[in-house]
Each structure stands twice: as structure tokens, then as C-alpha cells.
Amino acid sequence: TIALATREFQASGLETDFAGTTIRAGRYACMEVSDNGCGMDGETQKRIFEPFFTTKSTGRGLGMSATLGIIKSHGGALQFSSTPGGGTTFKVYFPPAPAVEAGETASPAVPAPFARENRTVLVVDDERALREIGSAMLSANGFSVVTASGGREALEIYHGRKGSIDLVLLDMLMPGMDGVEAYHELRKVAATLPIVMCSGCSVDDFSKNTRNDAYVTAIQKPYRLDELRNTLLNLLGALD
Secondary structure (H helix, E strand, C coil), X not given: CEEEEEEEECCCCCCEXXXXXXCCCEEEEEEEXXXXXXXXXXXXXXXXXXXXXXXXCCCCCCHHHHHHHHHHHCCCEEEEEEECCCEEEEXXXXXXXXXXXXXXXXXXXXXXXXXXXXXEEEEECCCHHHHHHHXXXXXHCCCEEEEECXXXXXXXXXXXXXXCCCEEEEECCCCCCCHHHHHHHHHHHCCCCXXXXXXXXXXXXXXXXXXXXXXXXXXXXXXXHHHXXXXXXXXXXXXX
16 A cells, blocks of 8 residues: 655754654655555564565565665655555655745756766666666766666676766666676776775775775765766766
8 A cells, every 4th residue: 555645843853764864854755565464574674675685585675775765865764564464554754845936947057067078878777777877867967878777787897988978877786797796897908097985885995995996986865957967077087
């Protein structure tokens, strides 16, 4: 069952999210999703948002972790309750967008130009929708875009046209050859190729292990147009 409603939280501090953190006072849009499935025991509830934790026989357990990252990036909050044999309910709260007065129009943001034109980015992601979104963002900023659905395909494309690939936007978590493995394989043949790693989970561990690589940076999903643009500008500008 899926339900939508509005919810007002007061500044009393009595309302908390799933982790016990006080939800900020204000008005929210609430999406509630309930099922009548098997529910979760206490131990599973404690670990549900851990990356790579899953109760499935196959899978990587990244869906819930990525979902929580999306909610937090929008300034939202999450509550859930579950009973073994009694189903589960999730409540996701998002602060609404500011109201726009009648007749008022927002001025479109003018993207800053890139340092040089005619650059080509290889976008690597196993999710087609994210490849399309990333491609649209980059194309809007004057880049040519090539896409790959996984690490091995990315390596094949780079080897086939490495003279024309200026930067790689590389998802960290993919089936088969993931982004971290693809990064190390690319480094064997292209020590100075600019690479932007991206993930819906934490990128901190990867960043700590690549501090000596001046040609790589990381960005958290979901990224906004300006955030992606600035990340690429900073990396490419440092190399110009």
C-alpha cells in the first residue's frame, strides 16, 4: 500500500527518525509504503541500511543504503516499523520545494563553460536511467558522451578509442567488474586519465585509498547538475 500526505513536525524534539535523530521542525511531504509480508526481526532492522548487508541468497544489499543516501541528500527523514509475521511500514519525509508566486518564473541557471571544448566523457553505469541522466547533464554542458553499462565494456571502449576519451565518470558498484576494479585496470594503461568515481553509498573509503592519485576524485549520488559540473571543472581545471 502506498499513501501520500503532508505532515507537520513541531520543535518539541519528540519525533525522531529510524536512528533516533530528532526530525527538524517544519512541513514535509510524506510517502508511506506498507506491505503485509514476513516482516523483519530486531537484528535485521538494526542492519537494514548497512551497505552489502542482505537477507537474500544473492544480491549486494545496496538498495536500502542508496535509498537512505538519496533521502538525506534532499534534507529528508525516514521512519519504519516492522513486526515478524506482521509486515513492514516505511515513512519517507521530504521538505517541499519553496512556493512560487503566480506569474513568477525562475531564471534558468547558466552553466559555467568548461575550460576547453570538444571533450569526451565515458559514462559508466549499470543502470540505464542513470547513464541517460548523466549523459544529458554532460551534453548540456558541451561534452561529447560515450556510455558503457559495466567495467569490462568501459575497458573495451577505452582501449578502442583511448585517444579520444578525456574523462571517465565511473560508477563504483556494478555487477561483474565493478568501478573500483575498472579504475585499477584503467590505471595500468592510463596513469593520468581523469576519473570521477560516483556511488549512492559512501565514497570515503575509496577516497582515502587514492589520496596519492591527483587524477581521480569522487562524487556522491544523486548528484545535481551544478555539483557534477563543478566536480568535473575542478578536476579538469587542475590538469589544464
